[in-house]
Amino acid sequence: MNYTRFKILLVLSITLALMAVVIRAIWQIVDIPTPNTMIIFIPLILALLGGNAFLAYIAFHPQKIRSLPVVIGLTLAFTAGLVAGVKHYINYIPSPEAALLLSKIIATLIVLGSVGIYLLLLWLLWSFWKRGKIT
DSSP: OOOHHHHHHHHHHHHHHHHHHHHHHHHHHHHSOOHHHHHHHHHHHHHHHHHHHHHHHHHHSOOOOOOHHHHHHHHHHHHHHHHHHHHHHHHHTTSGGGOSHHHHHHHHHHHHHHHHHHHHHHHHHHHHHHTTOOO
16 A cells, blocks of 8 residues: 555645644744844754754654554543643634734644644554555
């Protein structure tokens, strides 16, 4: 089976979520342009972009997960993270902190990226289990 589409969708989902964080970091620099802000957020932006490149590399050269308890633990961790993220999103959107449209766009990018990554993870784990690669 060719996993190229999966890999592209995985990198796209991760990039969506990281793009939201990068936009927020740039917004912070523009909003409060002090030396301390730039010292904190410029390395953060570079680290996020480098992390995205690293995750893209891992997506095209994945390590095989073969232990069922590890797979179950990872799935539970991602499920808990997604539930917490969606709950925060539902509480955040109507709140006064999300008055600006850019705040809602960033929050939506993070949730969409997270849901995409979660669905791709479930699909990947199911296909590995179906092929007998997870024992």
